[in-house]
Amino acid sequence: MQRIGLTGGIASGKSVVLRRFAERGAVVVDHDLLAREAVAPGSVGLDQVIEAFGAGVLGSDGGLDRAALADVVFADADARERLNAIVHPEVRRLSAERDAQAGAADDGAVVVHDIPLLVEVGLADSFHLVVVVDAPVELRVHRLVEGRGLTEADARARVAAQADDETRLAAADVVLDGSGTELELRSQVDALWERLLAEREAELPAP
Numbered sequence: 001m002q003r004i005g006l007t008g009g010i011a012s013g014k015s016v017v018l019r020r021f022a023e024r025g026a027v028v029v030d031h032d033l034l035a036r037e038a039v040a041p042g043s044v045g046l047d048q049v050i051e052a053f054g055a056g057v058l059g060s061d062g063g064l065d066r067a068a069l070a071d072v073v074f075a076d077a078d079a080r081e082r083l084n085a086i087v088h089p090e091v092r093r094l095s096a097e098r099d100a101q102a103g104a105a106d107d108g109a110v111v112v113h114d115i116p117l118l119v120e121v122g123l124a125d126s127f128h129l130v131v132v133v134d135a136p137v138e139l140r141v142h143r144l145v146e147g148r149g150l151t152e153a154d155a156r157a158r159v160a161a162q163a164d165d166e167t168r169l170a171a172a173d174v175v176l177d178g179s180g181t182e183l184e185l186r187s188q189v190d191a192l193w194e195r196l197l198a199e200r201e202a203e204l205p206a207p
Contacts, residue, residue, distance in 0.1 A: 001099070001103045001106075001107060001108065002111065002129065002196060003111050003126075003127045003128050003129075004021075004110065004112045004113065004128065004130075004131055005113050005118050005123060005124065005127035005129070005131070006018060006021075006113065006114050006115065006131045007114075007115055007116060007117075007118035007130070007133075007168065008134065008176075009134070009135070009137075009140055009159060009162055009165065009168065010116075010140060010144065010158050010159060011135070011139075011141075011143040011144050011148075011159075012134060012178040013176075014114070014116075014133045016178075016185050016186065017133050017178075017185060017189050018030075018112065020185075020186045020189040021112045021193070024189070024190070026110045026112045026193075027098070027112070028111075028114065029098045029099075030114045031091060031095065031114060032114070034091045034095060034098075037094060038087050038090035038091050039087065039090075040063070041064075043090075044090070045086055045087060045090045046064060049064065049083070049086055052083070052086065053069065053072055053079070053083075056068060056072075057072065069083070088121070099111055108200055110196055112131075113127065116162070117162070117163075118130070119163045119167055119168050120162070129174060130171050130172055130173045130174070131172070131174045131175075131192070132168050132172035132174070132175050132176070133175075133176045133178045133185075134165065134169060134172075134175050134177060134178060134179075135178035135179045136179060137159055140155075141155045141156055141159060144158065144159075174192060176188045
């Protein structure tokens with residue numbers, strides 16, 4: 001089994017890459033979804049969040065009120081650390097569970113972990129290969145403004161909240177250029193996929 005860590009700045013084209021990996025047959029693990037699962041209603045994680053931050057972070061449906069929790073942790077570094085100490089271990093457990101399931105189904109599986117903050121939380125060494133989708137900051141700001149309706153100030157703030165490009169690229173084993181068309185980016189994924197398959201074939205014992 002090959003485990004790939006996929007990351008990239010906001011609006012770099014990472015979602016296009018992830019979709020193409022899935023189309024080619026990779027098992028995709030979305031860590032944003034795992035983070036939600038970690039604090040889903042009835043979970044131990046949600047119980048721990050309530051214990052740490054109070055019932056005020058619960059919504060009327062008994063689930064986590066993410067806006068209320070964000071208000072608590074946004075400007076409080078200690079609160080963010082407490083939240084991360086609850087969520088991150090559970091995400092790691094769920095991630096390992098997904099890996100085990102993929103490996104049990106196919107010991108040659110390619111498992112792509114989509115982790116927006118892979119570099120920021122120091123997970124690069126956890127993967128066989130780290131793939132970074134890169135695009136210039138100004139292009140990403142333009143995409144956020146034109147494609148998602150953000151103001152330029154909000155777009156720049158979101159870009160600035162993540163690791164800078166140099167830090168992200170320093171962790172990369174493979175860099176995909178997200179500055180062109182979607183078709184061009186998909187073609188880069190295809191080339192990488194063929195390389196991964198060739199490497200897997202080369203590692204198989206001779207018949």
